[in-house]
Structures are given as C-alpha cells and as structure tokens.
Amino acid sequence: MTKIAGYQRPYPGTQPNHLHPPYVSSIKRAPTKPLIPMPHTLTEVTGPVFGSESIDAKACDLTRQHGGEPLGERIIVSGRVLDENSRPVPHALIEVWQANAAGRYLHKVDQHKAPLDPNFTGCGHTVTDSEGRYRFVTIKPGEYPWRNHYNAWRPAHIHFSLFGPAFATRLVTQMYFPGDPLLSFDPIFNCTADEKARRRLISIFDWESTVPEEALGYQFDIILAGRDATPWEDSRSHGSK
Amino acid sequence: MSLQATTSQTVGPYFSIGLTRLKKDNLASTGISGERITISGRVLDGDGAGVPDAMLEIWQANSHGKYAHPEDTQNKNLEAAFQGYGRILTDANGAFRFQTIKPGSVAGPDDKPQAPHIAVSVFTRGLLRRLVTRIYFPDESANGGDLVLNLVEPARRGTIIAHKVAGKEGHLEWNVILQGDKETVFFDIGL
Numbered sequence: 001m002t003k004i005a006g007y008q009r010p011y012p013g014t015q016p017n018h019l020h021p022p023y024v025s026s027i028k029r030a031p032t033k034p035l036i037p038m039p040h041t042l043t044e045v046t047g048p049v050f051g052s053e054s055i056d057a058k059a060c061d062l063t064r065q066h067g068g069e070p071l072g073e074r075i076i077v078s079g080r081v082l083d084e085n086s087r088p089v090p091h092a093l094i095e096v097w098q099a100n101a102a103g104r105y106l107h108k109v110d111q112h113k114a115p116l117d118p119n120f121t122g123c124g125h126t127v128t129d130s131e132g133r134y135r136f137v138t139i140k141p142g143e144y145p146w147r148n149h150y151n152a153w154r155p156a157h158i159h160f161s162l163f164g165p166a167f168a169t170r171l172v173t174q175m176y177f178p179g180d181p182l183l184s185f186d187p188i189f190n191c192t193a194d195e196k197a198r199r200r201l202i203s204i205f206d207w208e209s210t211v212p213e214e215a216l217g218y219q220f221d222i223i224l225a226g227r228d229a230t231p232w233e234d235s236r237s238h239g240s241k
Numbered sequence: 242m243s244l245q246a247t248t249s250q251t252v253g254p255y256f257s258i259g260l261t262r263l264k265k266d267n268l269a270s271t272g273i274s275g276e277r278i279t280i281s282g283r284v285l286d287g288d289g290a291g292v293p294d295a296m297l298e299i300w301q302a303n304s305h306g307k308y309a310h311p312e313d314t315q316n317k318n319l320e321a322a323f324q325g326y327g328r329i330l331t332d333a334n335g336a337f338r339f340q341t342i343k344p345g346s347v348a349g350p351d352d353k354p355q356a357p358h359i360a361v362s363v364f365t366r367g368l369l370r371r372l373v374t375r376i377y378f379p380d381e382s383a384n385g386g387d388l389v390l391n392l393v394e395p396a397r398r399g400t401i402i403a404h405k406v407a408g409k410e411g412h413l414e415w416n417v418i419l420q421g422d423k424e425t426v427f428f429d430i431g432l
Contacts, residue, residue: 003350008246008431009431010245010246011245014246015246015248015370015432016250018368018369018370018372023251023367023369025366025367026369027287028367028420029292029365029368029419030420031420031424031427032287033426033427035427035429036393036426036427036428036429037428038428038429038430040430041348041349041355042308042312042350043300043308044360044430045312046300046312048300048309048310048326049309049311050263054263082244083244084244085243086243095259095260095262097256097258099255105255105258107257107258109294110254110255121258122258122259123258123259123262124259125262159253159255159259161256161260167300167360167362168430168431168432170362171246171247171432172249172370172371173247173249173250174253188250188369196245200247201247201250222247223244223246225246225431225432226243226244226246
C-alpha cells in the first residue's frame with residue numbers, strides 16, 4: 001500500500017477565509033459553497049521544479065534593471081524560507097512585485113496620480129540558498145490609494161510568490177513594514193482572526209542586514225506548510241473542517 | 242519547534258508585473274509524447290462577468306502518468322522536455338486557453354490509479370488565498386472510481402469534467418465559475 005505523507009493543514013484563524021466582506025472584491029469572487037476537503041495524493045505532494053535556467057542572478061536587485069537609479073529609499077529585504085517543522089526550504093523560487101517609491105505600479109490598470117519611475121519596474125525573483133536564505137535589494141514601495149472604501153489606502157507592501165517543494169505548499173503573500181499607520185485600517189492585512197498570524201506579515205527592521213551609508217535592512221521569514229508526520233486518514237490535521 | 246505557515250494574501254490587480262515572466266500556456270513542445278489537447282474557457286464572477294485579472298496555474302503528469310518531481314517514485318518514463326507546469330493569465334473577457342497533452346493516470350493513496358486529471362490553482366484580485374480545483378476528462382471510464390471525484394456530490398462533478406467542443410478535435414472546454422448554481426467545485430487541501 002502506497003502511503004502518502006501529506007502536508008499540514010493550517011491552524012484555525014491563521015489563514016483567511018475566501019469571503020472577507022471588508023475586502024469588497026471578495027464578495028463577487030469568493031466561492032459560496034463549502035470547499036471539499038480532500039487528502040493529499042501524489043498530485044499534491046509533487047509540484048513544479050524550476051531549474052537554474054529559470055533564474056537570472058541579477059533579478060534579485062530591483063535597483064539595477066535600467067540605465068539610471070530608481071528614486072526612493074534603498075532597502076535590503078532578506079530572510080529565510082522555512083517549513084512548519086523549522087526546516088529550511090532550499091532552492092525555493094521567490095517572485096516579487098511592488099509599487100515604486102511614489103506608490104505607483106507599472107501597470108495599465110493603475111492610473112492614480114503618482115509618477116511612474118523610468119528606472120523602476122518593480123519586478124524581481126531569486127532562489128533560496130542551501131539554508132533557505134534569500135536577499136533582495138529594492139526601494140521602499142510607497143503607500144497608495146484604492147477604491148475599496150472611502151479614502152482607502154494600502155499600507156506599503158511587497159508581494160511575494162513561492163512554490164516550495166509541492167503543489168500543496170504554494171503560497172502568495174504580502175510583506176509589510178513596521179510602524180506603518182495604515183496597517184490597522186487595511187482589510188487585506190486584517191483578513192485573519194489570529195493577531196500573531198497578522199504580525200508575522202510585518203517585516204522586522206534589522207541592523208545586521210543594514211548596509212552603512214547605503215540601505216536599511218528588513219528581515220522577513222516565510223513559513224511554508226510542513227510535512228505531516230502521519231498519513232491523512234489518521235493524522236491530527238488541524239482546521240480542515 | 243513548530244511554526245505556522247505564513248498567512249496567504251491576495252495577488253491583487255497588478256500581479257502580471259511579477260508573474261508574467263514564467264507564463265506558460267503551451268506545456269507540450271514538439272517531441273513530447275501523448276494526445277495533444279487544447280483546453281479553453283472563462284473565469285466568471287458572481288455576476289457572470291468575465292474576470293480579466295485571474296491567473297491559472299497548472300500541474301500535471303506526463304502521458305505516462307509520471308510527475309517531473311523527485312517524490313514520484315512510480316516506475317514510469319520521464320520526459321526531460323515535459324515539466325508539467327503551466328501559468329495562464331486571463332484576457333480582458335476572462336478567457337484563457339492552454340495547450341498540453343492529456344496526462345496519464347497516476348497512483349492514488351489507496352493504490353488504485355487516479356483518473357487522469359490536471360491540478361489547477363486559481364488566483365485573482367478578491368481571493369485572499371488561491372482556489373484549488375482539478376480538470377478531469379470526458380468519456381473516461383476511470384472517472385467512476387476516482388477517489389477525489391467521488392468526494393464530490395454527483396450533481397456537481399460535471400463542473401470539474403471538461404467538455405468536448407463539437408467539431409474541434411482535441412479541443413476541450415472547462416470554465417471556472419466562482420459563484421452560483423453552477424459554481425465550480427473547489428477543494429480544501431490546506432493552503
């Protein structure tokens with residue numbers, strides 16, 4: 001009998017529901033019928049593998065993609081990708097995208113009155129090393145208005161996308177900055193009941209990765225689903241109901 | 242020590258900036274073995290309107306039923322040129338289309354083969370976490386015994402079985418309906 005060790009299910013309150021009415025876009029897009037719980041099969045415990053041919057080593061520096069220097073405050077964003085069992089996730093592809101220093105995205109849908117920066121695209125990627133470490137050089141993104149509710153503003157954030165080792169570990173998230181006054185008003189940041197889960201989305205200002213006279217360092221560790229010790233049928237999986 | 246997985250957040254409306262680089266809507270380059278198929282459809286919201294800012298990600302086995310992944314220890318042939326990964330962005334009408342090969346059957350946890358299927362993640366503005374679903378194939382006798390398909394009430398199974406397109410050989414239609422009577426079946430696999 002082939003036993004498949006699946007991945008752990010999230011703790012209650014640590015992951016958003018699909019429907020979160022304060023985030024207005026979820027109202028017409030979140031499913032209305034309950035999700036159907038299913039075991040992890042070979043399909044879910046495998047997933048796309050990206051070789052070195054998919055990685056451009058220069059893409060981890062978002063400030064060096066054009067002829068000139070982008071405007072804004074240079075920052076270093078670094079951290080580790082770990083699983084829930086505290087094991088580093090090596091060779092994990094990380095894709096990032098963000099607004100420029102003025103809070104404008106290089107995207108046709110973003111038409112708000114802030115300037116584009118000809119020296120900043122806001123797109124990068126990298127891969128974790130053998131200890132799960134990654135590092136990006138970029139500029140601090142600006143806050144920007146959106147139309148979710150009257151006078152709505154998104155706190156400054158960087159989008160992160162990771163595959164991890166399996167289809168079951170796929171994660172897209174956003175990293176925020178400490179002390180941002182907009183965090184308490186943002187329905188996307190506040191999508192989970194668990195306060196500690198929210199706090200983990202906020203990067204930590206970090207002297208060790210700060211480069212003197214060059215860039216402030218922010219630390220952001222990302223945790224992917226970890227392997228379950230036991231097969232699905234008799235596991236102590238939490239929160240799948 | 243036990244950690245907790247990072248909270249998922251929406252891809253938002255601007256993900257194409259960061260995610261277009263690894264777009265892939267033709268999984269089956271020349272030389273790949275198997276039956277070539279084109280799958281197309283639309284992503285529709287609760288008003289029946291097309292979702293122009295959605296992204297589908299595909300994960301599938303090759304025509305022998307083997308995943309290009311080290312944990313697939315089945316004694317079946319790998320094909321170096323077949324990765325099994327796809328990423329498709331919807332157009333202004335919420336439409337998508339990709340070309341691939343029909344996957345072979347892979348082992349299930351009960352040692353009974355699973356019916357051929359493609360795993361799909363759906364991302365869009367408005368979804369704080371992805372939606373997970375599968376595409377099964379029409380006229381496939383193995384569907385009746387498939388462990389995952391049998392978790393779905395019979396009336397809803399049709400939402401995850403692609404339809405043949407009349408007069409177009411190798412062409413299948415499959416839609417992602419986010420809400421309503423014909424809502425697509427979505428699975429809870431954790432994250």
